[in-house]
Amino acid sequence: MVSLCSEFLHAGTDTTSTALQWIIANLVKYQQIQEKLFVEIKGVVHDGEENIKEEQLQKMLYLKAVILEGLRRHPPAHFVLPHAVTEDVILGTYVVPKDATINFMVAEMGWDPEVWEDPMAFKPERFLESEAETFDITGSREIKMMPFGAGRRICPGYGLALLHLEFSLLIWVSL
Numbered sequence: 530m531v532s533l534c535s536e537f538l539h540a541g542t543d544t545t546s547t548a549l550q551w552i553i554a555n556l557v558k559y560q561q562i563q564e565k566l567f568v569e570i571k572g573v574v575h576d577g578e579e580n581i582k583e584e585q586l587q588k589m590l591y592l593k594a595v596i597l598e599g600l601r602r603h604p605p606a607h608f609v610l611p612h613a614v615t616e617d618v619i620l621g622t623y624v625v626p627k628d629a630t631i632n633f634m635v636a637e638m639g640w641d642p643e644v645w646e647d648p649m650a651f652k653p654e655r656f657l658e659s660e661a662e663t664f665d666i667t668g669s670r671e672i673k674m675m676p677f678g679a680g681r682r683i684c685p686g687y688g689l690a691l692l693h694l695e696f697s698l699l700i701w702v703s704l
């Protein structure tokens with residue numbers, strides 16, 4: 530029970546706070562992004578309003594885009610937990626032998642210039658053009674980035690993490 534609680538506390542706090550720190554660092558660096566976010570928030574949350582509801586968050590597509598861009602550009606976990614293959618697998622020209630430990634280059638996937646235009650730039654707009662509302666962070670349709678992993682062992686806390694990030698960033702920017 531102690532190790533389960535410890536795992537949840539570590540897996541859930543370091544990651545979320547690291548993501549938030551990187552996002553805020555980018556908002557300090559790129560004031561025009563912060564301004565645009567501020568304007569969006571003020572359009573949905575009224576002055577003095579304290580009990581912000583999840584339905585209000587759903588209207589803030591730029592907020593979601595900023596968070597997705599933060600997770601793409603600065604994923605808190607550059608690797609997932611080690612995985613293993615249960616049988617020999619042929620991957621392109623490679624053989625991955627049964628029981629071999631494998632991992633994924635999470636950060637590099639989000640920086641792949643064949644998938645992302647100008648990948649090292651912090652541009653939340655890239656998620657607005659098509660998909661801030663519907664971007665498939667679980668990678669069940671296609672994997673363009675995987676800050677929470679993908680498949681059966683995906684981070685079980687990803688929904689909570691996104692909600693925390695959205696509420697926290699909203700409060701920081703609108704204070």
Ligand code: HEM
Pocket residue numbers: 536537540541542544545548604605606608609610611676677678679682683684685686687689690
């Ligand atoms: C921005 C925040 C977070 C990020 C980027 C993140 C990322 C990840 C990643 C990459 C993994 C490994 C997935 C794999 O091995 O394929 C993972 C596992 C895990 N995460 Fe998160 N996580 C976050 C927040 C949270 C939160 C809030 C919780 C719980 C409240 C949590 C609980 C866990 C647990 C328990 C595992 C291990 C799952 C397993 O062993 O199958 N994470 N997370």
